Amino acid sequence: MQSIWSLETEFTKRKSLEQDISVDVAVIGAGMAGLLTAYLLKEKGVQVAVIEANTIASGQTKNTTAKITAQHNLIYNKLIIDVGERKARQYAVANQLAVEKYANLIQRNGIDCNFERKSAYVYSMDNNKLLKEELRAMQMLDLDAEFVERTTLPFPIKGAIKLSHQAQFNPLKFLKPITEELTIYEHTIVHEVKENTIITNHGKVKAEHIVFATHFPFVNVPGFYFARMHQQRSYVVAFENCDKLDGMYIDEADGGYSFRNYGNLLLVGGAGHRTGENGEGGAYEQIREQAKQWFPNAIERYHWSAQDCMTLDGVPYIGHFAPLEKNWYVATGFNKWGMTSSMVSAMIISDMIVGQNTKFAEVFSPQRFVVSASIKTLLEDGMKAVSGLSTQALLIPKTHFDELPNGHGGVVEYNGMKVGVYKNEKGEAFVVSTRCPHLGCQLEWNPDEKTWDCPCHGSRFDFKGNLINNPSTTNLIKY
Ligand code: FES
Numbered sequence: 361m362q363s364i365w366s367l368e369t370e371f372t373k374r375k376s377l378e379q380d381i382s383v384d385v386a387v388i389g390a391g392m393a394g395l396l397t398a399y400l401l402k403e404k405g406v407q408v409a410v411i412e413a414n415t416i417a418s419g420q421t422k423n424t425t426a427k428i429t430a431q432h433n434l435i436y437n438k439l440i441i442d443v444g445e446r447k448a449r450q451y452a453v454a455n456q457l458a459v460e461k462y463a464n465l466i467q468r469n470g471i472d473c474n475f476e477r478k479s480a481y482v483y484s485m486d487n488n489k490l491l492k493e494e495l496r497a498m499q500m501l502d503l504d505a506e507f508v509e510r511t512t513l514p515f516p517i518k519g520a521i522k523l524s525h526q527a528q529f530n531p532l533k534f535l536k537p538i539t540e541e542l543t544i545y546e547h548t549i550v551h552e553v554k555e556n557t558i559i560t561n562h563g564k565v566k567a568e569h570i571v572f573a574t575h576f577p578f579v580n581v582p583g584f585y586f587a588r589m590h591q592q593r594s595y596v597v598a599f600e601n602c603d604k605l606d607g608m609y610i611d612e613a614d615g616g617y618s619f620r621n622y623g624n625l626l627l628v629g630g631a632g633h634r635t636g637e638n639g640e641g642g643a644y645e646q647i648r649e650q651a652k653q654w655f656p657n658a659i660e661r662y663h664w665s666a667q668d669c670m671t672l673d674g675v676p677y678i679g680h681f682a683p684l685e686k687n688w689y690v691a692t693g694f695n696k697w698g699m700t701s702s703m704v705s706a707m708i709i710s711d712m713i714v715g716q717n718t719k720f721a722e723v724f725s726p727q728r729f730v731v732s733a734s735i736k737t738l739l740e741d742g743m744k745a746v747s748g749l750s751t752q753a754l755l756i757p758k759t760h761f762d763e764l765p766n767g768h769g770g771v772v773e774y775n776g777m778k779v780g781v782y783k784n785e786k787g788e789a790f791v792v793s794t795r796c797p798h799l800g801c802q803l804e805w806n807p808d809e810k811t812w813d814c815p816c817h818g819s820r821f822d823f824k825g826n827l828i829n830n831p832s833t834t835n836l837i838k839y
Contacts, residue, residue, distance in 0.1 A: 363423050363664040364598055364622065369532035371416040371539060374546040377562040383409045383543075385713060386558055386567035390544055391421040392698060393691040394573030395535060396706035398542050404714050410544040411558065411565060417535055419575050419829075423666040424698050425596060425620055425629055427608045428462050429480040429526035430455035430503065432697045434490055434612050435674060437497035442673060442733035443723060445500065450720035451675065452501040457720075458703035459526055466534065473534035474622070477527050479607035481511060483520035490612060495521050512606045513619070514654040520609075528608055528620055531699065551833075553579060556687060569713050571689045572681060573705070576669050576818065576831045582682035583726070586799065586831055588672055589693050590741050591818025594632035595643045595665045595808070599651055599658040602626040617650065625661060634744075635667060635829075636815025641807030665809060667818065667829055668696045672734035672741075677726035678705045679712065689713070690726055748801030748816040752794065755802070761789075769805040769812075769823060779839060780805065780812055782823035792825035793837035803836075812836065 385401055387394045390412035398408045412418075430452060439448035466475045484491050491507065498505035498521065505523050549561045558565040572578075577585045605626065609619040618629040628651050631643035644663050651658050671677060671693035678701075681688035689712065691705030704724070711718040761774040761781060769782035771794050780794040780803060792812065794803050801816035811828060812821040820829040825836030 361663050363596070364625070364662050365426070365530055365532040366422045367662075368530065369536055371532075371536060374416070374544045377411065377545040377548045377560055377565070380564045380566070381409065382566040383407050384567065385409075385569045385571065386411060386565045387571040387573055388550055388553075388558065389419070389573035389575065390416045390539075390546070391419045391573060391575065391702070392417070392424075392531060392535065393702035393705045394571065395539055395542065396702055397571055397573060397691065397709050399538050400706045400710035401713060402542065404710060406714065408543065409565060409567075410542060411548050411550060411560065412544060412546050413549045415546050416539055416544060417532055420667055420698060421531055421535070423596075423664055424531055425618065425627055425666075426531045426699055427480065427526070427528050427620060428459050428699045429523065429608065429697075430459055430700060431480040431482060431505075431521070431523040431526065432695070432700075433482055433610060434494045436501055436503070437493045438674065438733070439723075440497050440500070442730050447723040448497070449501050450723040452498075452503055454704045454707070454720040454724070455700045456503070458700040458707065461703050461707065462529070462534075462699075463527065465538075466529070469537060471534055471537055473529045473531075475527060475529040475534070477525060478620075480523045480526040481508075481520045481607050481609045482612050483511065483513065483517045483609055484612045485616070486518055487612065488518045491519050491521055498523070511609070512603070513609060514603060522607070526608065528622075530622070550578070553688075569687045569689065571691070571709055573691045574830060575667075575692065576829070577681070577690055577692055578830045578833050580799075580831070582685060583690065585677065585690070585692060586817045587741070588677070588738075589669045589817070590744065591635040591829070592632055592668050592670055592696075593635050593638065593665055593813075594629055594668070594696070595647060596627055596629045596663065597644060597647045597651065597660055598622070598625045598627050598662040599655065600624055600661055601657040601659050602651075602655040617647070626655070626658075634815060635818035635820065636748075636804045636806075636813040638806045638808060638813070639804055643808045667820070668698070669693045669818070670695055670737075672737045673728075673730050674733070676701045676705070676724055678708050678724035679721055679726050681726065683727060745799075745801065745816045748796075748814070749799075752796075752800060752802035769807065769810065771802070771805070780836075782810060790823050790825070791839040792821070793839070795837075796832060797834045797836065798832040
């Protein structure tokens with residue numbers, strides 16, 4: 361199902377690239393980060409072209425819950441411990457500036473996008489100690505945070521940290537006027553990037569600077585982002601007939617729920633998992649059952665899901681793509697905080713390109729490696745990759761093609777081969793290779809979305825084998 365944002369906004373269609381072109385800056389990816397980068401560069405007088413494999417905002421931007429906030433769960437205490445107060449302050453300043461930059465842009469251009477100032481809350485059901493430590497860290501960094509014991513949530517909590525003067529909006533209504541003046545080529549697929557040339561299915565783009573804003577970078581080497589990130593999926597259900605909340609809420613604990621209102625709807629998010637690890641399904645059902653307990657009269661109107669890139673240390677990678685590629689830039693790894701991180705990326709990268717000094721870029725540098733903050737996730741991600749590869753190479757399916765019931769998908773044996781099969785309700789079968797085209801891990805069936813998902817780095821494919829999410833750049837082999 362489409363998100364509420366997609367249903368309310370239609371973008372002007374753009375042509376594909378029709379000939380070789382030359383520009384100052386080429387941005388690959390027409391999501392929030394790429395479009396804001398292009399917009400800020402254009403404001404600085406730079407000639408920019410945006411290249412998009414699909415259509416404007418057709419990736420993760422349309423699936424966000426669209427909270428604009430510098431409160432990113434419990435990050436500040438961790439940051440002070442991992443990288444020190446100076447860099448933690450850079451993170452706080454950058455994100456608070458991003459909130460204000462949105463407000464300023466929207467006000468200056470009179471954009472009607474349901475922008476509302478709201479407080480952001482991170483709450484805990486059972487751990488005040490973590491909240492108190494985070495509060496102390498936020499106050500040390502001059503963020504306007506306070507501890508509260510009572511909220512408008514429909515269940516008891518131990519406490520919450522409230523950060524005032526944050527915001528929420530409709531991201532696609534915001535982007536529509538922003539994109540009007542930009543040069544954007546849709547349905548233009550990048551095959552290769554060589555130094556300052558982008559080779560697409562419709563011609564070449566020569567650019568002095570190239571920005572990769574493609575959610576997950578599709579270039580494996582240099583950069584090695586596949587070894588430094590994994591992806592997670594989470595689910596949103598929008599209900600009518602719920603009590604109105606006074607802000608945007610998120611649980612500090614893994615497996616908790618997030619909330620925000622949009623008009624008469626309450627958006628409840630949760631049931632998150634690593635991409636490729638939802639074999640049993642039931643994510644939407646979990647949110648529905650929970651919401652029924654809090655709001656017995658709730659009526660479901662929409663549901664959708666989102667995919668997020670998670671970095672080793674919880675901080676996005678924004679800046680130079682790799683040490684030797686001085687004119688390549690990257691914006692990725694937003695760790696579920698895509699709206700503010702997109703604006704932070706746009707500010708940093710546009711400043712770098714025009715040679716302005718960005719005071720808060722250091723903490724986001726993609727070239728960093730903070731051992732204490734990264735090692736645990738690095739080992740976990742490494743183990744997942746080894747397991748995904750060996751499963752594909754060694755594991756023999758337990759089920760035969762004929763045993764798979766209609767309406768189900770799974771990895772089965774067929775004529776001595778291991779294949780992925782989805783049988784629709786009529787018994788029509790869609791048969792694909794279970795080998796991920798990115799680096800060869802075994803794909804897993806996601807019954808909630810009828811997709812093939814990769815547990816290694818998060819590529820996804822529909823049941824027919826068509827690519828949905830990178831880093832893979834090609835479809836599955838279809839039998
Ligand atoms: Fe990397 Fe599948 S996404 S192997």
